[in-house]
Amino acid sequence: MENLREILQTTMRRFGLLDKNCCSIGTTEISLVQSHILYEIDKRHHPSMQEISEILGMDITTFSRQIQSLIKMELVEKRQSFQDKRVYELHLTTQGKIIATSIDTQMNQxxxxVFSYMTDFEKETVIRSLTLLNESMAKSKMCCKPVQ
Known part of the structure; x- marks a missing residue:
């Protein structure tokens, strides 16, 4: 069996996950983290800052800095919740929605x-395998933490 870490490292490189900027939409440069934030906000109805930071596994201070940069780029708005004034909800601006949709389209293409080089059986196998890997990672006590 091939070195599993080497396979995963190569996959990450080919996905561009080590690149500083993952996407260029017109003149707007979007980092990988910003892309993840836009995606998660777009998927949900008025999510809170805390909700998205927890989903992405980011501490709230780092997350707040990222949100501030997205606000300056006029891609995200932060609004106080009507139900709880201590909570801030995140909304994509029209430009933010355009950028999020464009990134989604690029990723789907x-x-x-990539999947066009596989048979239907191979595609299903890869998808099932990735689902299983994600489920196992979610159960791991070591997953997603820096190596000590």
Whole structure:
């Protein structure tokens, strides 16, 4: 069996997960973290700052800095919740929605092209395997933490 870490490292490189900027939409440069934030906000109805930071596994201070940069880029708005004034909800601006949709389209085109080299059985096998890997990682006590 091939070195599993080498396989995963190569996959991450090919996905561009080590690149500083993952996407260029017109003149807007979006980092990988910003792309993840836009995606998660877009998926949910008026999510709170805390909700998205927890989903992404980011501490709230680091997350707040990222949100501030997205606000300056005019991609995200932060609004006080009507139900609880201590909570701030996140909303995509019109430009933010355009950027999020564009990134989603680019990623889907990339994945469709990658999967076009596989048979239906191979595609299903990869998807099932990735689902199983994600489920196992969620159960791991060591997952997603720096190596000591």
């Amino acid at each position: 990339f994945l469709n092209e």
